[in-house]
Amino acid sequence: MRLSSCCLLVCLLLPLPVLAELRQAPEPELRELMQRTVAQADSFVDRFDAEVWLLDMSTRLKRYLADPQERLTLLRLVHQEARRADLTPELVLALIHTESRFDRFAISRVGAQGMMQVMPFWKAELGRSQDNLTDNATNLRYGCTILSYYLKKENSDLDRALGRYNGTLGQPQYPARVIGFWQDIWFVHP
Structure with missing residues (x-):
């Protein structure tokens, strides 16, 4: 099968919203936000809270x-990047659970990579062609920034x-699946 036949077959199998998303250039505001945040960090305020959360989530x-x-190591990164992006770390864990089941080498049928796809x-x-999306720190930085942007864009409408x-x-x-994992597995009761 030639390359153009393969591309046509893949395009026929993709849902229309995914194809539309792949064809559109990212919004300039989101691109700027990603550029500003692709290099920062740190998260826990209290050592006791850190130990309790890490043990529970582990x-x-x-x-x-x-x-x-x-x-x-993963949990520290998730907490750090989630907090940096003003997200709930447990929500990020639910998204990762949904997207890749914690497989850092996951690649979707449309080419999305890493734990957060x-x-x-x-x-x-x-302009960061050297970034490795199977590196958890890089993948979490990108994924958390993107999710945070969409939450702000949608006025906190999680769905x-x-x-x-x-x-x-x-x-x-998809939203029901992520929220289901969040509520059933990852949610922390106050």
């Missing part, structure tokens, strides 16, 4: 990542922001 994450050091065109948009993030705006399945 226990929940154990079935997806066996290595305790890998779990703690970030589209590689962002590297070119930001719409998640739909934009996934390229399925207006379709309830």
Whole structure:
């Protein structure tokens, strides 16, 4: 099968909202936000809160990542990037659970990469072709910034922001899945 036949076949299999999202250039405001935030960090205020949260989340994450050091490293990164982007870390965990089941090498059928399934065109948009989207820190920085932008754009409407993030705006399945994982597995009761 020739390359053009493969591209046509892939395009026929993709839902229309995903195709539309792939064809559109990112919004300039989102591009600027991504450029400003692709290099910052740090998050826990209280050491006790950090230890409690890390232990709790590590226990929940154990079935997806066996290595305790890998779990703690990831959880610190998730907390740091979520807080930096003004997101709830547990929501980010639910999104990662939905997108990749914590597989940092995941690649979607449309080419999205890493735990948060970030589209590689962002590297070119930001002039950062050297960035590795399978690097958890990089992937979380990009993904959290994008989700935060969409939450602000949608006036904190989580369903719409998640739909934009996934390229399925207006379709309830994806937001329902993320929110379901958040409520059933990752939510922390105050």
